[in-house]
Amino acid sequence: MTEMSSSSPSGTGVPGRIGIGLQMDAIHMKMLEILRENARISVAALAERVGISRASAYTRLDALRADGVIKRFTAEVDHVRAGLGITALLFVTVRQQMWKQFRAQLAQMPEVEYCAITTGQHDAMIQVRMPDVAAVHTLVTERLANIPAVKATETVFILDEVLRRPYVLPSDRRQQPRQNPRKAPAPEQSPRRPSGIDPEGPSTIPLGKMRFVGAAEGRADMHKDDD
Amino acid sequence: MTEMSSSSPSGTGVPGRIGIGLQMDAIHMKMLEILRENARISVAALAERVGISRASAYTRLDALRADGVIKRFTAEVDHVRAGLGITALLFVTVRQQMWKQFRAQLAQMPEVEYCAITTGQHDAMIQVRMPDVAAVHTLVTERLANIPAVKATETVFILDEVLRRPYVLPSDRRQQPRQNPRKAPAPEQSPRRPSGIDPEGPSTIPLGKMRFVGAAEGRADMHKDDD
DNA sequence: GTTGAAATTAGTACGAA
């Protein structure tokens, strides 16, 4: 349950295209901004804050839900106070052609809060919440390791969660900090240009330190023991 | 804004202890289970589903909010349909003694959805939502790289988000037959359907492939160019 | 912790701009 990939047509995994059906406008965006911070706001108050009538607010809210822009309204609970004080990231390497089984197994693990398929050294990242570190270790060695689709894992603990935003929206890209005056990346508000490589920008930062990890780089060493 | 560490006493970063103030019971848990899946449910319906009166439901809901167990009610929006089709993970190595500056810079980056301090090869993991891959590249090379606290980064793209659960609760932990008898968080009467897939499959996977990455392992090579 | 009544709000329908 709680499957994602709502925008993926099939199980292929690549996020699909944008906004079929509903034509998002500034009012829709504003509604999203308000709702992600207070999902229990009354429709009347929502209508007033975005400056439309109450009836229109109902219509638009229904449209947002029906079109899948809003997937659900949820409560953000403090996992620590709820009794799950340990958060870990499990990076797993998945045997090819066993993805379907891997996904099926994940659905059976309720302690998994998030799972994403990634490029890079590993194939997937799983975030779990557990009561203690021993439980994480048990989970990894006794349950994850028993999944045939899992070839290798790497465990990393989360020491602190600095910030979690209810969900980023395009309209968030506005204010830029002033402390990098060498570059003023056009704080626009509505039109979204395809973020060109910014031809004018000679970077003064040594980019040699930056590593861009593609789809299969560095994975060979983990595959070598698979045959 | 949207700072986390609500359970950390200061900015030290280590998640703190559990449930100060409020004594969680089975009814509180059940309310959380319901609210994380439908934050807009009426209190009357919530009261009926957990089997208490409405007034009690109001009282308990207020308590959950006041105690911080429920941090907020939010809307899960489909970022793809909202216009941010690309999700990336940025693993960054942070210069020691510059953590405070690093956190301050993060607060200025609205495209950041999540940031956690981790053990392992890197120091922090940042999840960003962007309209396209070029925007990610621009963000990494021109904004992240300009932060003095950032020593190195590694970018990984998310190809698919397999699942996201609104927030894991202790009651999610299905009954484990035998593997962790030291902690048994009493799943009570939650009707958790047993999966058809055998959880205790034969351990045919060599555990030697499992890597457990501690706090500083493998980090030396990224620090070598810092002096 | 529970009930019940008053005040408020939600949800829907319909006509008009």
Place this chain on the structure above:
DNA sequence: TTCGTACTAATTTCAAC
């Protein structure tokens, strides 16, 4: 389409038990 209004059902608040 969107808005404004009216109307009924449902919810929240507050009181007393």
